[in-house]
Amino acid sequence: MPTNLDARAIARYERGVVRWPQESYRLALRAVLGATTDAELGFSPTPRGRSASPETSDLTGWLQRASKLSAGDVLALARKTDEIRFHEPAQSGVRTSELLRKHLDALASLRTYSVQPMVRASIASVYSDAASLAGWVRLDAGDLDGAWRLHEVAKDAGRESDVPADLVHAIAQQAYVLVDAGQVRDALGLAEHAVEVGKRSASPLVRAWLHAVMGEIAAIAGSKTTSMNHFDQATALLPPDGYDPDAPYLVLDDRGLARWRGAALARLGDEDAIASLQYALETMGDGHLRAAAQANVDLCHSLLAAGHADQAVVVLRIARDLATQAASVRQLRRVASLELRLGVRGAQREEPDDGRGT
Numbered sequence: 001m002p003t004n005l006d007a008r009a010i011a012r013y014e015r016g017v018v019r020w021p022q023e024s025y026r027l028a029l030r031a032v033l034g035a036t037t038d039a040e041l042g043f044s045p046t047p048r049g050r051s052a053s054p055e056t057s058d059l060t061g062w063l064q065r066a067s068k069l070s071a072g073d074v075l076a077l078a079r080k081t082d083e084i085r086f087h088e089p090a091q092s093g094v095r096t097s098e099l100l101r102k103h104l105d106a107l108a109s110l111r112t113y114s115v116q117p118m119v120r121a122s123i124a125s126v127y128s129d130a131a132s133l134a135g136w137v138r139l140d141a142g143d144l145d146g147a148w149r150l151h152e153v154a155k156d157a158g159r160e161s162d163v164p165a166d167l168v169h170a171i172a173q174q175a176y177v178l179v180d181a182g183q184v185r186d187a188l189g190l191a192e193h194a195v196e197v198g199k200r201s202a203s204p205l206v207r208a209w210l211h212a213v214m215g216e217i218a219a220i221a222g223s224k225t226t227s228m229n230h231f232d233q234a235t236a237l238l239p240p241d242g243y244d245p246d247a248p249y250l251v252l253d254d255r256g257l258a259r260w261r262g263a264a265l266a267r268l269g270d271e272d273a274i275a276s277l278q279y280a281l282e283t284m285g286d287g288h289l290r291a292a293a294q295a296n297v298d299l300c301h302s303l304l305a306a307g308h309a310d311q312a313v314v315v316l317r318i319a320r321d322l323a324t325q326a327a328s329v330r331q332l333r334r335v336a337s338l339e340l341r342l343g344v345r346g347a348q349r350e351e352p353d354d355g356r357g358t
Helices: 007-015 023-033 056-067 072-092 093-113 117-140 143-160 164-180 185-201 204-220 224-237 254-267 273-283 291-303 309-326 329-342
Strands: none
Touching: 056 093, 072 093, 072 117, 072 143, 093 117, 117 143, 117 164, 117 329, 143 164, 164 185, 164 204, 164 329, 185 204, 204 224, 204 254, 254 273, 254 291, 273 291, 291 309, 291 329, 309 329
16 A cells, blocks of 8 residues: 655654554564564554544543453453463464454453552463563464564563463473574473573472473574473473463463373384374364374474484375465474475475465
């Protein structure tokens, strides 16, 4: 759309004279500046939508709205995050990202104008969870920079949150962005930092999850001793019920942890673990395309580590088909990397459009 956007207009945005430009301008600015949400640009909606001047009435309106938030309202916002988390994976990553963007913008505005410390901390907790989820969605879409930025947002909110798990969850999850960027040693360091921070105040379940993350990344780095030591610590910390009401986004029980350890062993080339992973894939339902794609990619890595290149090629074809159906750019990039390593044709096939354009 032809338009005029000069230095004077940008200066008005920077000074806050215009705090909520039209959607087309916000969309363009997010694309050009590499922002995922309007809040990252400093924009927040006003009671009238687009504000021509920073009038006191707009500030008062948002302050009043934030001050009226009840515990039930905060719970409803948290449930909205869970609805997106559990019900939207069947939709495209583009749709999920857009839903999360709107949700994050609303949370950012409420957090910005919340004055009461307890309310602000509660909103920060919901915001941290939603930003971590959005970061994971961007990671699956292959947008490493966007995933990194969103986890930075999640960490910032986690520092203000009233839930200790929020910060360490964002830190540990961000380590996977480094893994996908090929910075495995840095990922190990970040995961180890999350473990150390979690020792201070996180619940046993959260600490068990952190050790499992560390164990998985250590396996990716090829360090079996470090990996198994952390899984041992996770097993020792895991509570019987495997649930923490303050961190409902983390659910880990004995069976889940055993599967996680098994996947790590398979990644290290353990023959028994590879057989278990193959069995798990055979029993996996059809409604888990992304999980099946990831498991097949992991299985391919495992077969290579065990010296079974021919079997790895067969599994890799299955992984590509599943990743294509799931429209997971992340898994397709992992497949392409393995194809190049194995010398298999197909590494140059186009990735699915994740909606971000070129």
